[in-house]
Amino acid sequence: MAGYGVDRPAPSSYDELMRVLLRAAQRRGRALGLRVHYKKLRSHRGQTDWDLSVDGSGWRIAAWVNQIERELPIVAEGYTGEGSGARAIEVARSFLGHWIDWCIGDDTPGPPGRFFWPNLSLPDGVSVPRLRVCDEIVNGWLVDNVPHEIAIEEIHSGSEIALRHVLGAGQSANWATLMERAESRQVVGPEDLAALRALNVERRTVKHRGGAIDEARDGEIRKIILVAIGVLDGLLSDLDVHATQEGTASSD
Numbered sequence: 001m002a003g004y005g006v007d008r009p010a011p012s013s014y015d016e017l018m019r020v021l022l023r024a025a026q027r028r029g030r031a032l033g034l035r036v037h038y039k040k041l042r043s044h045r046g047q048t049d050w051d052l053s054v055d056g057s058g059w060r061i062a063a064w065v066n067q068i069e070r071e072l073p074i075v076a077e078g079y080t081g082e083g084s085g086a087r088a089i090e091v092a093r094s095f096l097g098h099w100i101d102w103c104i105g106d107d108t109p110g111p112p113g114r115f116f117w118p119n120l121s122l123p124d125g126v127s128v129p130r131l132r133v134c135d136e137i138v139n140g141w142l143v144d145n146v147p148h149e150i151a152i153e154e155i156h157s158g159s160e161i162a163l164r165h166v167l168g169a170g171q172s173a174n175w176a177t178l179m180e181r182a183e184s185r186q187v188v189g190p191e192d193l194a195a196l197r198a199l200n201v202e203r204r205t206v207k208h209r210g211g212a213i214d215e216a217r218d219g220e221i222r223k224i225i226l227v228a229i230g231v232l233d234g235l236l237s238d239l240d241v242h243a244t245q246e247g248t249a250s251s252d
Helices: 012-031 058-077 086-104 128-142 148-167 175-184 190-208 215-251
Strands: 002-011 035-044 047-056
Touching: 002 012, 002 058, 002 086, 012 035, 012 047, 012 058, 012 086, 047 058, 058 086, 058 128, 128 148, 128 215, 148 175, 148 190, 148 215, 175 190, 190 215
Parallel strands: none
Antiparallel strands: 002 047, 035 047
8 A cells, every 4th residue: 555645736726626636636636546645735925735645555555656647738728727738737737747757756858747657666777668567557557547358468468578688588589488597596485376376377369360359258368467567566666676786886
């Protein structure tokens, strides 16, 4: 479980706009099973301090943040009260951007206000661009914007990349070989290996046999994907620790 919260100021003339934005953020969060709260704290010198807090699964919080980062400016576009138009969109981006920056401090290159809050424990310098794609897919799947079939393929690819780095395996090692080495070296436990193998079974059906996931199996497939995400996150976390240790050793 995780929790984040911070007070942020906004011009008092935009109080109604802030309520609209924060209500939208709260609805999205609650739809994901998060506890999202906001409240107006105080007004002074033409500014109003607002509190926005969220508690719940760290994965779902990250998915929620990435979702509302895209959606709140769209909500602001439809706002017709005080400060409507371009200013409302700017307020939406600024408030959320500052909130994320305060919580994680991870600003990325790109358009102003674009922040990257990863779902996965992405290691520095290890196939980061490709793993970021995987992270985006995981994010989209968690908020039901990405179908199971795409999530299965991408999580499988991310797991393959992570295993190659953890095991020191070359590009010629196929999936079966990676599984055998992971088992013999006890890189991941039996349950985690079973989850990755189950994911691979579904991938063969989807990718190689042109199949699709039966709606009747939705709950079963969600469980397989969630467990596989956890395994991938653990592998990436281990890579991040090793990269940090190697960096510290080389600087001594």
